[in-house]
Amino acid sequence: MRTLPKGDAAHRARHLLRETLTQAAVADDQIADAELVVAELATNAELHGRGPLEIRIGTVVQKPLWCEIVDSDPNLGDVPTLLANLRATARDTLPTLDIPLIPEASRGLLIAHRLSNGRCYAYRTRLCTSTTLGKAVAFALPMAATPPIPRQLTLVEADHDAR
Known part of the structure; x- marks a missing residue:
């Protein structure tokens, strides 16, 4: 947990998230998407x-x-209602979600919904810094590509391959 400075929350959130995802070997294009989402959510929070x-x-x-x-x-x-409606709409008509029908103030949530594959939620929580009741808007992060597990050759295969 880190606090985000007033007036610079989006920039700081992007930096912290990029650092974390880079260390986890997440692909650059996925990091860019996650940065866009976190910047939108931090801006909305501000x-x-x-x-x-x-x-x-x-x-x-x-x-x-x-x-x-x-x-x-x-x-x-x-x-929460807007995010639930986006999830329901996406299940029914993913390609036809009409952006002009979404209020301009909510378009950051649409971006978060789309770039997190519908895994964006809002809920009440307590702040770590003060235990004050607040709210969280959260989204799933992209995962690093997992390298394939090397196949172990059995003795029979190893003997066969050596011939």
Whole structure:
């Protein structure tokens, strides 16, 4: 968990996320997508939430899986409903989601939804810095490409291959 500075939250969030994903060997194009999402969510938190702001990057066995942008305003507003509607629409008509029908103030959530493959959620949580009740808007992070596991040759195959 890191706090995000007022006025520079999006820039700092992008930097922290890029550093984490680069260390995890995530592909550059996937890092760029994740940076765009975290910048949109951090900007939304600065514009519509209350400080302090936090970024949390959840990892399992040193693999980043989840990113949250947290602010100290517990009011979720229409965010969960909008994200649920985007998920429902995507299941029904993924290619025909009409961007002009989405309010301009919510287009950052559309970007987060699209670039996280629909794995973007909003929920109440407590801030780490103060235990104040707030909200998180979170999204799934891209995974590093896993190299193929080398096939072990059995003795029979090894003998056959040597001939």
